[in-house]
Amino acid sequence: MLARLCKINFVATLLEVRDLRTHFHTSQGIVRAVDGVSFDIKEGETAALVGESGCGKTMTALSVMRLVPKPQGSIVGGEIHFQGRDLLRLTEQEMREIRGAEIAMIFQEPMTSLNPVLTIGRQITETLEAHERLSRDTPEARALELLRLVGIPDANRRLSDYPHRLSGGMRQRIMIAIALSCNPKLILADEPTTALDVTIQAQILELMRELSRKFGVAMMIITHNLGVVARYADRVHVMYAGKVIESAGARDIYQNPRHPYTLGLLHSVPRLDQPRKAKLDPIEGQPPDLWNLPQGCSFSPRCKFVIERCKREVPPLRDIGAGHRSACWVAETLSQGKVSSS
Amino acid sequence: MRQYILKRVLLMIPTLLGVAVLVFFLLRVLPGDIVELKYAGTGTYAPKQAIERERAQLGLDKPLWQQFLSWIWGIVRFDFGQSMWTGRPITHEIAIRLELSVELALMATLVAVLISIPLGTLAALRQDSWVDYFVRVFSIAGLAIPSFWLGILMILVFIIYFRWLPPLTFTSFWVNPKANLMQLVWPALAVGYRYSAVATRMTRSAVLEVLREDYIRTARAKGLWEKVILVRHALKNALLPVITVIGLEFAFLVGGLVVTEQVFNLNGIGKLFVEAISQRDYTMVQSLVLLTSFVFIFVNFVVDLINAWLDPRIRYQ
Ligand SMILES: Nc1ncnc2c1ncn2[C@@H]1O[C@H](COP(=O)(O)OP(=O)(O)OP(=O)(O)O)[C@@H](O)[C@H]1O
Ligand SMILES: [Mg+2]
Numbered sequence A: 001m002l003a004r005l006c007k008i009n010f011v012a013t014l015l016e017v018r019d020l021r022t023h024f025h026t027s028q029g030i031v032r033a034v035d036g037v038s039f040d041i042k043e044g045e046t047a048a049l050v051g052e053s054g055c056g057k058t059m060t061a062l063s064v065m066r067l068v069p070k071p072q073g074s075i076v077g078g079e080i081h082f083q084g085r086d087l088l089r090l091t092e093q094e095m096r097e098i099r100g101a102e103i104a105m106i107f108q109e110p111m112t113s114l115n116p117v118l119t120i121g122r123q124i125t126e127t128l129e130a131h132e133r134l135s136r137d138t139p140e141a142r143a144l145e146l147l148r149l150v151g152i153p154d155a156n157r158r159l160s161d162y163p164h165r166l167s168g169g170m171r172q173r174i175m176i177a178i179a180l181s182c183n184p185k186l187i188l189a190d191e192p193t194t195a196l197d198v199t200i201q202a203q204i205l206e207l208m209r210e211l212s213r214k215f216g217v218a219m220m221i222i223t224h225n226l227g228v229v230a231r232y233a234d235r236v237h238v239m240y241a242g243k244v245i246e247s248a249g250a251r252d253i254y255q256n257p258r259h260p261y262t263l264g265l266l267h268s269v270p271r272l273d274q275p276r277k278a279k280l281d282p283i284e285g286q287p288p289d290l291w292n293l294p295q296g297c298s299f300s301p302r303c304k305f306v307i308e309r310c311k312r313e314v315p316p317l318r319d320i321g322a323g324h325r326s327a328c329w330v331a332e333t334l335s336q337g338k339v340s341s342s
Numbered sequence B: 001m002r003q004y005i006l007k008r009v010l011l012m013i014p015t016l017l018g019v020a021v022l023v024f025f026l027l028r029v030l031p032g033d034i035v036e037l038k039y040a041g042t043g044t045y046a047p048k049q050a051i052e053r054e055r056a057q058l059g060l061d062k063p064l065w066q067q068f069l070s071w072i073w074g075i076v077r078f079d080f081g082q083s084m085w086t087g088r089p090i091t092h093e094i095a096i097r098l099e100l101s102v103e104l105a106l107m108a109t110l111v112a113v114l115i116s117i118p119l120g121t122l123a124a125l126r127q128d129s130w131v132d133y134f135v136r137v138f139s140i141a142g143l144a145i146p147s148f149w150l151g152i153l154m155i156l157v158f159i160i161y162f163r164w165l166p167p168l169t170f171t172s173f174w175v176n177p178k179a180n181l182m183q184l185v186w187p188a189l190a191v192g193y194r195y196s197a198v199a200t201r202m203t204r205s206a207v208l209e210v211l212r213e214d215y216i217r218t219a220r221a222k223g224l225w226e227k228v229i230l231v232r233h234a235l236k237n238a239l240l241p242v243i244t245v246i247g248l249e250f251a252f253l254v255g256g257l258v259v260t261e262q263v264f265n266l267n268g269i270g271k272l273f274v275e276a277i278s279q280r281d282y283t284m285v286q287s288l289v290l291l292t293s294f295v296f297i298f299v300n301f302v303v304d305l306i307n308a309w310l311d312p313r314i315r316y317q
Helices: A002-010 A057-065 A092-100 A122-132 A140-151 A170-179 A200-213 A226-232 A250-254 A262-268 B003-028 B034-042 B048-060 B065-075 B091-125 B131-142 B148-163 B175-209 B214-221 B226-258 B258-263 B269-278 B284-312
Strands: A013-026 A027-041 A044-049 A071-083 A105-106 A188-192 A216-223 A235-240 A244-247 A318-321 A324-328
Touching: A002 A027, A002 A244, A013 A216, A027 A044, A027 A057, A027 A071, A027 A216, A027 A235, A027 B226, A044 A071, A044 A226, A044 B284, A057 A071, A057 B226, A105 A170, A122 A140, A122 A170, A122 B226, A140 A170, A170 A200, A188 A200, A200 A226, A216 A226, A216 B091, A216 B258, A226 A250, A235 A250, A235 A262, A244 A250, A250 A262, A262 B131, B003 B065, B003 B284, B065 B258, B065 B284, B091 B131, B091 B175, B091 B226, B091 B269, B091 B284, B131 B175, B148 B258, B175 B226, B175 B258, B214 B226, B226 B269, B226 B284, B269 B284
Parallel strands: A027 A244, A044 A216, A044 A235, A105 A188, A188 A216
Antiparallel strands: A013 A027, A013 A071, A235 A244, A244 A324, A318 A324
């Protein structure tokens, strides 16, 4: 036990996001898309970022890449430490050298994420060229190797093919090949399988897991599929209305959720480890508008366990156990759907 | 691809035939005919017999369908006949003017491309900044100012400040390239500026649209240089609709520069066209309409080929 703890502690932290704030200026006012997000990703770890649609998952990932759509959106505060460097203090040129080389990103829509007028081969080799990772092989040879790695049949011919000739699943494999091309330390995968058929989804996720283990790449998988979380993630960060409200090991999240929103999420999806008849119980109400957040905890209007304090003070994300953090005033007394009376 | 090209070439024939029928019969509906106009020009009294004789000579006394068939039969053999007004072969009359018109159209298109693509791209990259507003005003002004007026302005400036006047006769590029370019560059600027307006706005909106595409975000996430993203990823996609617009403008310029040719004293297709219509020179008008239609269809075809070459999605269909 002690050995295990030590081992965990000795894995270096790769990415450290602290109090990240990314806002959009719109006609309605300031949209707080990311509103004080904090989480860590360790080397080689697979983390999942989960939450309802619109809670700021994509914007968190784009903020790490410093690719928030300008000019409406901008990162207004916080720190993003990657291998000891604060990405928010880098120049645009230094950031360019990190994108694609140290941190790669895979997007949700394989059908539109590849350029229709460039060949597959070109879209891989240009990444290698941009980062001058050409020491051993020619870019073409490396591209071929990558296509084989991600399981593209007939790879040689595919190099000179255009994206529209490939299925969604194949295109997502190409995106994975591009992401891996420069041996990054971290891959941000923004709902990489949402747009794919169910059978293909599993294949792609398996492939990502296999390759990330093989090359020791850390991953952050953004998803709202808790099944994906359970199967593939080491750690889970649950987001609500622009904040991470709970972080824990994947197993912990299921067995011992410590935030009412996480609890609600778990009860609102069918689970394999519970009898099929178990009643689904969707969370009542709607997530708040990000330009008009309620005072105090933004989940309080929907929360079954709300106390007076929740409506006044925003609960901070705090340690409540080994490797378990929750942003709830009553986290300690919360267990499986009821507040215990102790 | 070979099959596609062949199909397109064969499809030109019915289109041109349709144009031929239309222009032939529409011309005959116009009031006044060439013989009357010829005599009206001389100001003398024309005896009825003389008119009849002249008409018979030009073949105008035959039934319409016979006239039409003999004209078409000539075209099939690439024999366009003689001008009814001057009596000279039409091929010769057009040939001496076509060089000038095509060269001017090419130069004006080049000017339009050189103005519109950089300015449109710049405006898109600096959307809503003063650069964007400047480009917008500049291109709207191009649309609002008639090119003949701009031409007159240019000529006035030449005369007043440089004591130089565009030459009265056309020098072929093959005879004296420098003199030729000196002569045509001014009308090309005047016309090209005007025709850059639409292409500039097209480029701007196309680049703006493309920059919002997911694959641009992918390109950024790959850590490419901004210049590469713009040229390789954005422009290659954005130029597809722009090329179509520019191609159609070019086709129009070959036959449509009536007023500008007048201002700059150029003897081109546009001028020939107007003269032929006012003289009811049937054979000449018919041939000119066929020619300009052919240019339109052909340019359209070339534009489609370029688009297919740039966009694999079209190519593989
Ligand atoms: N260009 C924009 N202008 C204004 N607001 C925006 C813009 N892009 C995103 N937002 C806001 O930011 C919030 C977070 O968006 P984000 O895309 O990160 O959500 P998400 O968690 O990824 O959702 P999904 O699961 O639907 O992908 C959204 O609620 C949205 O309203
Ligand atoms: Mg998203």
